[in-house]
Amino acid sequence: MKKFSVLIILSLAIITLSSGQKLLTLAERSNYHYSNDYPATLRLCHALDSISTMVHMDIFGKSSAGYDLPFLIVDRDGLTVPQQIKDKGRAIIMIQADIHAGEPEGNDAGFILVRDLITNRRYVQLLDHVSIIFIPVLNADGLSRLSPYNRINQNGPDIMGWRANAMNLNLNRDYLKADAPEIRAWIRLFNQYLPDFFVDCHTTDGADYQYVLTYALPLEFQLTQQQYDWVYTTYLPYVTKKMYGQGIPIFQYISFRRWADPTSGLVLSAFNPMYSTGYVWAQNRPSLLIETHMLKDFRLRLWATYYMLLHTIEAVSSTADKLIKINLQADKEASRLAGKKYTLQYKLTDDTVHVQFLGKQYHIRHSGLTGGNYVVYSDTNQTITMPLWNKYQPDRSITVPEAYIIPVQWTEVIKRLLAHGIKFYTIEDQYTDSVFTYRFSNIKFACYPYEGHQRVQSFTTEKVKTGQTFRPGSIIVPIGQRAAQIIIHLLEPEAPSSLLSWGFFNPIFEQKEYAExxxxxxxxxxxxxxxxxxxxxxxxxxxxxxxxxxxxxxxxxxxHSPCQDPYKDIYPVGMIYSRQKLNDIVKKFCYSSK
Ligand SMILES: [Zn+2]
Known part of the structure; x- marks a missing residue:
């Protein structure tokens, strides 16, 4: 049981520090009993900002409970304006910590790294080619809810933050629906800097193994061919070699095929755009998910995170020109998706590869408490040859339209497009037309709320053409823009985290009139x-x-009568497949946008 109280950590935090100590994290000052709390996080931001012209601190938004969300820009010339940084030819890496505030090592590791980058001569040259955006705490509400009873499965620190924000929303499910102010602020910051590489730092649960750190990178279908080649033939071999060289073996982020059954084989995880790293590949940029293992002690996890971040910066720094170029090319490719086939969902195939997995010996124990069995891991290492299911194939695909057209009354949907920085035209004169859309059938709703929404669990779609009137204020969203994949994932109902699946259109499934x-x-x-x-x-x-x-x-x-509502179960968002038609409508009904 944890011995220290919140009071002790707070009193530690207000000790007057000498200038050298000012840059130490709470982890370093407490012999790794504690991670930075919210006041320590702010204090370190200010300290690093004041000690070096290379570091600039700013606030990018507020949490749902009103806490400031700080970030640091680390640039060799003290630049903060995105275009000025880009004009220097520097790649921008965004590093984020504490999205799950009980998984804290990215916070301390990030501050130590920033300190080393500006004070250690060996590292400072990395900043010739790279600038860093460091977000030490995305979930400030969760970090302000410290307790020894949070994340009770985890091996330190002594007190930890909470997974969700003050609205009990898991921010790492919110990237597309953007309900939380933290995520809306994050998207603004992301769009402002458009980083070339993104890292999100977590701590994972689950089975024990020898790896202190596992990682997830976008899969082949989530990147352009050039990005895929860079990630898997340049970046990954470099960081893998470096981490193994330091005695920190790493492996892909996996789960067991059957929950808690190590004999069932390994499955590679894939992340859709409701997750941070999924959102970033849909924004045409490579991303890295770091998951250290909860059973390794906090000190080990922190330093594994530190070195993974350092070697990531080295890899990006040595190939910055190339990465910047292929990312800009990815933006161009995304803006040319209209008329092409696009896969919304992928499913795991039956193909496996056999891998040497650095596991731990385990045995099965009978539970006197529940009558079931459970797995107990020992400290003895064992290398196991295991099947890994690592191949995905297309499941649901669409032909991408030239544009989507959204009636003015769906205000929450239009707000989400604005939050994502999507460009659109606004209809100024009432416009009536027959447009393509979907009719839904076999609709099933989830029984329980998920992230504050009643989700539409499953449905069947049929492409139909319906007459619709679009009142002034309705919007036309052209697909010819760099965030095209975000538009598709928001508006195609069968996308895994579409606004329809989150229940934003649930009223269309309700029958409002009836017959006696x-x-x-x-x-x-x-x-x-x-x-x-x-x-x-x-x-x-x-x-x-x-x-x-x-x-x-x-x-x-x-x-089945002529009196039934023709719009029930009809998706109110229309699709325009002809570029000529799109141009004509914009010219005729969105005249002030020209
Ligand atoms: Zn997490």
Whole structure:
């Protein structure tokens, strides 16, 4: 059980420090019993800002509970304006910590690294080709909720922050729906600097193994060919060699195929754009997820994170020109997606490779508490040859339209597009047209809320054309822009984290009008007499639904009558596939945008 109270950590934090000590993290000053708390985080930002012209501190937003969100820009010439940094030919690396505030080593490791970059001659030359944006705490609310009882499975520090923000939202599920002020602020910062490489620092749960640190990089289908080649033939071999050279073996971030069953084999994780690193590949940039292991002690985890960050900076610094160039090329490729096939979802194939996995010996124990079994890991190392499922194949694909058109009344959706910095035209004159969209059927909703939303769990889509009127204020979102993948992932319903899947369009699934039994007795009989095909369907439906109530029967007839709502289960977002048509509509109805 943790021995120290919150009071002790707070009293540690207000000790007057000598100037040398000012740059030490709480981890270093407490012999790794503690990580930086929120006041220590702010104090270190100010200290580094005041000690060097190469470091500039700023605030990029506020948390949901109103805490300032600080960040540091580390640039050799003290530049802070994105274009000025880019004009120097420097690649920008964004490093983020404490998105899950109980997984803290990225905070301390990042501060030590910034300190070393500006004070250690061996490192400072790296800043010739690289500038760093360091976000020490994205989840300031979670870091302000310290307790020895958070993350009880984890091996230190003695007190830890909380996973979610003050609204109980997991920020690392919020990157597309952007409900949380922290994420909206982060997106603004990201769009402002458009970093060339992004790192998110975490600590993972789960089975024990010898690796202090596992990592996830975007998969082949999430990058352009040039980016993929850079990540897997330049970046990864370099950092792997360096980490192993320092006695820190690393491995891909994996899970067991069956939960808690080490014999079931390994599965490579893939991240869609609701996660930080998934969002960044959808913004056409490579990203790195660091997951140190919770059972390794805090000191080991912190230094593993430090070296992974340092070697990442080295790898980017030595190839900065190339990385900047291929990222700009990726932006161009994304802006030319209209008319092309785009895969929204991928699924794991049955293909496996066999890998030498540095595991730990374990045995199965019977639980007297629950009657089930559980796995207990020992300290003895063992190398195991294991199958790794690491290949994904396309599952759901679409042909990308030239533009999406969104009626003005869907204000929360339009707000999200604004939050992501998406460019669009605004319709100024009422516009009526027949547009392509989807009709949904077999709709199933989740029983429990997830991240504050009632999600649409599954559905079937059918492409249809419907007449729609778009009132002034409706928007046309052209796909010909660098954030095209973000637009697609927000607006294509079958994308894994689409706004439709989050429930932003749930009212379209509600039936608002109905027929009384006495009305449908007459109308229903007429319909069945006049339409023999409908009569046949009615007989079949009755046979397959023998327990349908009188109300359900009447409503079936209502839904097949001319009185039914033609817009129920119809996606209100339209798709325009012709560039000529897009240009004509913009010219005619969005005149002030020219
Ligand atoms: Zn995490």
């Amino acid at each position: 039994i006495r009305v449908m007795e007459r109308l229903g009989k007429q319909m069945l007499e006049q339409d023999t095909l409908l009569g046949h369907e009615w007989t079949q439906w009755k046979a397959t639904h023998p327990n349908a109530s009188q109300w359900q029967q009447i409503n079936w007839l209502y839904q």
